[in-house]
Amino acid sequence: MIGKSLIQRVTRHLLRMACGVGMVLALAPAVQAQGIESIMAPGKLMQGHAKYEDDCKQCHVKLDRKAQDGLCMDCHKPVGVDVRAKTGFHGRLDQPVTCKDCHSDHKGRDLKSTEFDQKKFDHNHKTDYTLKGKHEKVACDKCHVAGKKHREASQDCNTCHVKDDKHKESLGTNCAACHIEKNWKETGKFDHEKTKFPLLGKHVKVECKECHKTLMYKEAPKDCFGCHQKDDKHKTNLGKECGDCHNAQDWKTTEGRFKHDKTKFQLRNAHAAPTVKCVACHKDLTSYRNTPLLCISCHKKDDKHETQLGDKCESCHNDKAWKGTTFNHGKSRFPLTGRHIIAECKKCHETMRYKDAPRDCYSCHKKDDKHKQIFGVKCESCHNTRAWTTWSFNHDTQTKYRLESSHIKVACESCHKQVAPLGKDAAPIGNACVACHRKDDVHNGGFGPRCDQCHQVESWKKVKTRVGQVPDK
Secondary structure (H helix, E strand, O other): OOOHHHHHHHHHHHHHHHHHHHHHHHHHHHHHHHOHHHHOOOOOOOHHHHHHOOOHHHOOOOOOOOHHHHHHHHHOHHHHHHHHHOOHHHHOOOOOOOHHHHOOOOOOOOOOOOOOOOOOOOHHHHOOOOOOHHHHHOOHHHOOOOOOOHHHOOOOHHHHHHHHOOOOOOOOOOHHHOOOOOOOOOOOOOOHHHOOOOOOHHHHHOOHHHHOOOOOHHHOOOOHHHHHHHHOOOOOOOOOOHHHOOOOOOOOOOOOOOOHHHOOOOOOHHHOOOOOOHHHHOOOOOOHHHOOOOHHHHHHHHOOOOOOOOOOHHHOEOOOOOOOEOOOHHHOOOOOOHHHHHOOHHHHOOOOOHHHOOOOHHHHHHHHOOOOOOOOOOHHHOEOOOOOOOEOOOHHHHOOOOOOOHHHHOOHHHHOOOOOOOOOOOOOOOOOOHHHHHHHOOOOOOOOOOHHHOEOOOOOOOEOOOOOOOOOO
16 A cells, blocks of 8 residues: 555656646745745644754755654753663663654644553663662652653652651651662661761660650760660769770670779789679779778778778788788888798787787797796897707806806706706706716815816816815815
């Protein structure tokens, strides 16, 4: 079947040939007014192109049909941008395709050249905006407003969901940063780590509303005290920087977190956590700063000395172990020397009231006094601390009997048969030679007790009497 437009063109051509030049001249005014292309047009242009009815070159290039697409995109610039960038609907069309394949014209003023079947349209593959979740079931006219081109539909969530924005744009207009297409109320996409308050420890499981009392999320406090004021047992006496002691893992666990070395009381050895709990010293949680620094404040129950030695426990005890002491006895009124150094404290200190311990020898060595107090109670006059059985007695200066010559080497017990008299009324040894030399007296007392008148100290067998001289009796 021959098309109507073809018949019209052939008819016009025959008329021109038959009429000749004269006819053409007769038609000249009309041709000049309307143009030969307009006369040969297959039909009226649609309303949008009506202004180009007599200006065919706006859409057509003589003898070059392919150039028509270029003219279309010169006029419809956004379409041209999409085609060249391969974006949007026109940029995703299967090639080769021309504009007139979809948008025909010359079919009357009422032609709708951009209509298409919306139900069959593939929004996910033919546009820059993929429909997901509940967007798949949303009617087209919800986003594509009548009177505007489809490409002019906003891709900004807030354009459609401004009425749903409970944050009043305080979080911006990029709703997709938190909300998802499946359900507007779900906000699983939000990454709290990218905020100024990353969630750590137990904060991860805390419900949003616990910190965000209102939907104006940016107004939520970022300091611990803002949420934990009710948990502050210190009544702000330690300030509001809860994070100095507490951590996000467990509010009740503070050991190892607080830097006690920055205080006036540095924790060392046995005082360090976890050996000692904070509450052991800080009885009142509201007044940590008022905790006393003296040892006796915490160790009063351990003071076996009943405060007799004062409150400077550190003078003897150390923080490694309460039972270990660092007391320097050399600085006391009884410096330890000799065997006293290795003696157990309790040997002299029978009670923990150390200052009650006696400082005289006799109090501890009464049981060792073989002299039964004949020489008094100043044991140190003869004995020393190196060993009780050795002494430093000076016979020459401390008695009336000076030791000379052989007597110097004689063992004490040779003269002092007993370290104490046999009885209360027993006679002392005395200075008479016969007291020790009675067994050596071959004279049987005939010359009296003064052996030294004849015998010499150097040797008993040497005598100093002359012949004919009778010793004094």
